[in-house]
Amino acid sequence: MTRDRGDSGHASKGLLPPDGGPSIREFKHPEAPIEWIKRLDDPDREYNDAFVYEVRIASQEYALKVFKFSNPKSNPFYWGTRLRERLPLKQAIFYTDPFYAECRAYGRIEDGRVDRHSRMPRVRQQIAVKCHGYLLLDDSDKNWLLDRGHDLETDLLDNDVHEALEGDTRVRAIVKHLDKRPSLLHAGNIGRAWTSVHLLNKSLKIYNMDIKADNFIGFRLVDFGSSWTEPHEILRYLDETRERVGRNKRGRDRENFDDMIEEEEIPTRLKVVPTSRYQLRSRGEAPWAGRELPKRRRTMTGHE
Template structure:
């Protein structure tokens, strides 16, 4: 792996006045993700990966290539998110009285990735899944104030700190450091093709078997036949899926079919010839989408 160019921001000691996080996240029932070790590691920032700035308004975060201890990683930095932006949806299932300090664990894209990767890492450690069904995740990282300022002022990154009000501050436990997740740096086979489409479907199917519903299955979210993004995912147990109305409507089944439908639409759009038969292609099912 070639080192980062000299023009990349050089690593600097991380702020020792901030306590390194040792907590598993999110702090609610269900799978959790461990912190990246060490939390105070030196980070050498490289180029931004993936989407361009024209896509930023609709994105959940930003992905950069970095080096930590001479090893290359991809780090996804999440924008701050306020559950009030989707209140009309989760209130339908959870009710108006459901506390924002809890609903954030099931709606924030950062916590969505923590929950999905927590379940995947657990399955790998237990031997339930013996292959990489998603890009490997090494834990979450809380950025320093210095890193946040550099990203905002030097790279033009909008972390949406404007969304932080007293309700969000309370929901985040008062810790307003930007959240990030450290993953393997995927290189090589981007997107989908005839050679990796079978592996991609197997990975989606295995994730569903672990009660992980990606809810955003599309070609841009695959590298080497593996999904690299879980920011929209639901992982059981999940407050919305466990609500009475959702159970009556079999919402979990709807989400599984949503992933299958997304996969079928993706192969059709990409004109990828395949003999794969997903549940939706077999029965011509098209689940409703949010």
């Protein structure tokens, strides 16, 4: 079904997030009607923080990832630490909300280097499914989604969060390339998948935090809703107060990658974390070091 967005009173927000860090631009057809074709993610999965549809916009098909709202007060790395005393709620949203996590990650990937003014060459390998920008949905699209039972979790927006958002509660989405080819991780592409993760971590300072098989289309990552992209206020705080935890978070993708190979029973000699690292981890860590990110609502297979 096509939703007419022509009378939406559309107002662009410029680059998102607007804090001067990595960011993405608005989709090139912000006011074009959206034709909702079919849902791509698994509706039976729990803990989704977004859902994905195949859509048609301006005669072109895309994967549209629509995000639910979130509240920084539910993030223990913010509300459960003294970081909340120096990071206003408005800025905290830019570092705890899955929508902004994807904006920051794709902004860094698009630029291809940590410092835009650096003379170092860009990372040119395609390591993630292409992002075409963000899109703010109007009320007609929002109501269409609500009519189909999608919980956008607007109830999480208490007075403090609503004020931090400056009253703008338009539903946020990210437009991505639609790849209809079935493409799974296997022995032939697992090495390139690791190269993608390694380049993200080492060259671009992006930590995906959610490495698993259904987060890949072939060797390319597709979901960055849990990612931390430097400079990141939570990582900066951890470096100052819990340095070991910061190191642990930066190394989480490597450990999860090896776990994924084992879980998926992919026949390969590739092992990205030395055995000694696992032995050290098995001896136990401080309670803080073992804390995971808040349980995220399960993401989707395919286009996320």
